[in-house]
Amino acid sequence: MSSFKIKSFEEYEQAYQKSVEAPEEFWGEIASTFRWQKKWDKVLEWNFTDPDVKWFVGGKTNITENCLDRHLEKNANTLAYIWEPNNPNDATVKYTYRELHEKVCRFANVLKKHGAKKGDRICIYMPMIPELAIAVLACARIGAVHSVVFGGFSAHSIADRIQDAQCSMVITADGGVRGNKEIPLKSVMDDALELCPSVKKVIVLTKTKTPVYMLRNRDFWWDEELQTVGADCPAEPMDAEDILFILYTSGSTGKPKGVLHTVGGYMVFAQYTFENVFQYEQPEIFFCTADIGWITGHSYIVYGPLLSGATSVLFEGIPTFPDAGRFWDIVQKHRVTTLYTAPTAIRSLMAAGLKYVNGKDLSSLKKLGSVGEPINEEAWHWYHDNIGKGNCPIVDTWWQTETGGILISAIAGITPLKPGFASLPLPGIQPCLVDEKGDVIEGNGVSGNLCIKFPWPGIIRTTYGDHERCRTTYFSTYKNMYFTGDGCMRDEDGYYRITGRVDDVINVSGHRIGTAEVENAINMHTGVVESAVVGFPHDIKGQGIYAYVITEKAPSDENLMRQDILMTVSRIIGPIAKPDKIQFVSGLPKTRSGKIMRRILRKVAEGDIANLGDTSTLLDPTVVDAIKAGAIKSS
Numbered sequence: 001m002s003s004f005k006i007k008s009f010e011e012y013e014q015a016y017q018k019s020v021e022a023p024e025e026f027w028g029e030i031a032s033t034f035r036w037q038k039k040w041d042k043v044l045e046w047n048f049t050d051p052d053v054k055w056f057v058g059g060k061t062n063i064t065e066n067c068l069d070r071h072l073e074k075n076a077n078t079l080a081y082i083w084e085p086n087n088p089n090d091a092t093v094k095y096t097y098r099e100l101h102e103k104v105c106r107f108a109n110v111l112k113k114h115g116a117k118k119g120d121r122i123c124i125y126m127p128m129i130p131e132l133a134i135a136v137l138a139c140a141r142i143g144a145v146h147s148v149v150f151g152g153f154s155a156h157s158i159a160d161r162i163q164d165a166q167c168s169m170v171i172t173a174d175g176g177v178r179g180n181k182e183i184p185l186k187s188v189m190d191d192a193l194e195l196c197p198s199v200k201k202v203i204v205l206t207k208t209k210t211p212v213y214m215l216r217n218r219d220f221w222w223d224e225e226l227q228t229v230g231a232d233c234p235a236e237p238m239d240a241e242d243i244l245f246i247l248y249t250s251g252s253t254g255k256p257k258g259v260l261h262t263v264g265g266y267m268v269f270a271q272y273t274f275e276n277v278f279q280y281e282q283p284e285i286f287f288c289t290a291d292i293g294w295i296t297g298h299s300y301i302v303y304g305p306l307l308s309g310a311t312s313v314l315f316e317g318i319p320t321f322p323d324a325g326r327f328w329d330i331v332q333k334h335r336v337t338t339l340y341t342a343p344t345a346i347r348s349l350m351a352a353g354l355k356y357v358n359g360k361d362l363s364s365l366k367k368l369g370s371v372g373e374p375i376n377e378e379a380w381h382w383y384h385d386n387i388g389k390g391n392c393p394i395v396d397t398w399w400q401t402e403t404g405g406i407l408i409s410a411i412a413g414i415t416p417l418k419p420g421f422a423s424l425p426l427p428g429i430q431p432c433l434v435d436e437k438g439d440v441i442e443g444n445g446v447s448g449n450l451c452i453k454f455p456w457p458g459i460i461r462t463t464y465g466d467h468e469r470c471r472t473t474y475f476s477t478y479k480n481m482y483f484t485g486d487g488c489m490r491d492e493d494g495y496y497r498i499t500g501r502v503d504d505v506i507n508v509s510g511h512r513i514g515t516a517e518v519e520n521a522i523n524m525h526t527g528v529v530e531s532a533v534v535g536f537p538h539d540i541k542g543q544g545i546y547a548y549v550i551t552e553k554a555p556s557d558e559n560l561m562r563q564d565i566l567m568t569v570s571r572i573i574g575p576i577a578k579p580d581k582i583q584f585v586s587g588l589p590k591t592r593s594g595k596i597m598r599r600i601l602r603k604v605a606e607g608d609i610a611n612l613g614d615t616s617t618l619l620d621p622t623v624v625d626a627i628k629a630g631a632i633k634s635s
């Protein structure tokens, strides 16, 4: 194990201090524990104005040599993955580091055979199976840029992402299963590809044996192609600042943007945060329940654990199949020591009741984690008492797609905990709270917008193909600071509590959804004139989606129209963006300059209609009464 593991609170404080006083020395020492083909000339060059951030400048490495090759000498027979299938009666599949290395190298050779080379963008659209991790690593092996698209996105969303990145290749499967649902991945991809002339080759894994269309000279079978290549694939030398991957995420405006991470800094940060936050030691079994299609899966199923030589559970299914005891069955079956999941999952399993927990042997658990949204105290205590049996620390990890890895979190077993608080910044992270005017709020017992004033190795480098968008979204709101989009309070002890997004992003079950994106999808529906979308508190999902819709004429069957709109949103974005509530309205509360006053719509959606505040600046204050009268109550 590495030498940078923090082992006490004093060591945390020392590391933190050093990271602020001598950041280059601090990160340089950590980076020295990795395999580099050529050492860097300079640890850090940066400015937040352009922005332009470079870590380990001039260094050369390949992240897969650090994830795989470097473990082969001593730990080749250690398990890298334990794959748990959707159906608990199907066989578990286990891969050692040696086996994973071989599979990655072989598949990398398949990609090469089909013309993929360093810098090419490759879209991956696959179920949660080991081949997904293999595909990701095979891209990294040859220096191709992976863009993983979550299996729940529609053809339309996939096409947007493929077009934006101009992908030349796609890796997918015939189908995937999650719970009782089968997703015809190849067929959805075929619809997307109609709009994507840049894609020349598609590699298709046989998984569900769903019949698929295979276009000659474009589509090839994964298994057949593997037969045609060798097992030797040297890792492509990559500059520390070469692109590792793009991952699309929603913001407050426009289409999702391609958050771009580079090789060197992301690598160092993923391993550093994984080992420290979770205090991972072999032979612990780490189980992160996220999907690899999201950043949590990238950093804490693929890269972080593999860099550390850890053993992880990779789970194909969902928490409630075949019943709400599935996570606990998996913990028992594989003797999981560390469970890292999302508050929305905890709340839904809590609602299902203790009968699914009772009788399960959870004695292997030592540490628990939470990610994706604020965790409410009730869920925190339920998790702590019933799953951790009162003696597992819970690390509430705050971070974002853009940050590459965890920024604010307790260190398991070391940082004193407070329910609902992400707690303290990790070494290297300099958070600050900023008021509306852009002034930094000093001291404790204060609230403001959360910014970070110094770069860390995992920070976003750009948004693919549109650097200006990166600048305006993250670096122009407050001068010389990275703006997170989150509101935050710092209590008397200097502990951080994230209060949620301050922009027009809704966090539904830990997934980021832009209100503008949902509005655009609804507005595509025939007969819709305009719509406005806001979030509202939801018991299980954290936030739900509430849509106000103006139609050309009153729908003759409101329920049918609602179903139709849901279908449209599913088609255009994916089922995850379907509104929970749709209210038909004849007008929206707009200011004289035509801006929708979302504050009012949020209040109505929350059911707080008594306190709408000042509505006198509205163009037509009477629309508010109509909206109040038609508000959809919680069901």
Ligand code: 6R9
Residues within 6 Å of the ligand: 249, 294, 295, 296, 370, 371, 372, 373, 374, 375, 396, 397, 398, 399, 400, 401, 402, 422, 484, 485, 486, 498, 499, 500, 501, 507, 510, 511, 512
């Ligand atoms: C890792 C991930 C990022 C947004 C972020 C914030 C919310 C994530 C949180 C949290 C409170 C936590 N968020 N972790 N809020 N406490 N521990 O989720 O990335 O999908 O990009 O979402 O999620 O609002 O800004 P991403």
